[in-house]
Amino acid sequence: MSLKVVFLGTSSAIPVPNRSFPSIAVLRKDEVIMIDCGEGTQRQMVLSKIGFGRKMKIIITHLHGDHVGGIIGLLQTMGMLKRIRPVEIYGPRGIKGFIRSAMQYLKIKLQYQLLIEEVKEGLVLQEKEYEVYATRANHLIKSYSYLLKERLRPGRFDVDKARKLGIPKGPLWHKIQSGERIILNNKIIEPDMVLGPPRPGRILGFSGDTRPNRKLSEFFKGADLLIFEATYSDKDFEKAVENMHSTSVEAAKIGAKAGAKMLALIHLSARYDNPSIIEAEATKHFSNVVVANDLEVIEVPYPDSGEPFKRYQIKSF
Ligand SMILES: [Zn+2]
Ligand SMILES: [Zn+2]
Known part of the structure; x- marks a missing residue:
């Protein structure tokens, strides 16, 4: 069963022609698990043909405008499309008030159920086949990094x-x-009389906006794919400190320390016309690193499958 990570938006707070505001969609069976929902996310969902009818969770790292600006419009669109399935939203304290008051002000009524939960560090949600954990990130406002961890699968059938x-x-x-x-x-x-030992599931890590720290490399330990912000080039280290973000090199060092199999960098500052600078800097510290583009897909294989990661661009029109 493939686990597809679709990069819907990979910019930081100022958009550029080829990068939309932050949002990542994890497609797992008939579900979409979205990390952040920047302005324009719903249009990126149309372009990538994810659609609006799937089982859906939206997990928010923090309440900066570039990460939440797309929620209200998306909820309204799904209302107009007569969505029936509930939508679950998770995020830091304040997410409930933000969504409920915006909807009240705009007189948006939904016929589907909207569950909004304010998260704390630790276990955020449990499903039959996976769990999501949160840890505090280190940013200008209260922010979380998340880990999506699939449960062990039954062993091979003999x-x-x-x-x-x-x-x-x-x-x-x-x-x-x-x-x-x-x-x-x-x-x-x-x-266990006919099955081999239980097999590992896949682990995905999402940094959100953050300065790097040792706690994060522990939190992301063993991630198959780590998606980390690299807002700045190593040359602009002071800016990263000032604005509580990470540089390419810092993201790569966390990836290496965590023992991640692959690292995808996102949230690039608009000041860099050419992302290859960021990629080249990071590559010196971590070999399997890419700068993710909008509407790019990374397929994450099971760790025991021996299959490679797949990476391709969605043809949007
Ligand atoms: Zn941001
Ligand atoms: Zn931020």
């Missing part, structure tokens, strides 16, 4: 063992393959 135990091919195979015990001829057969 056909020979299943045959030896006399389990007939069909629904019982399927049941035990998904990790459930079965009863055959009054005997209990546990999944």
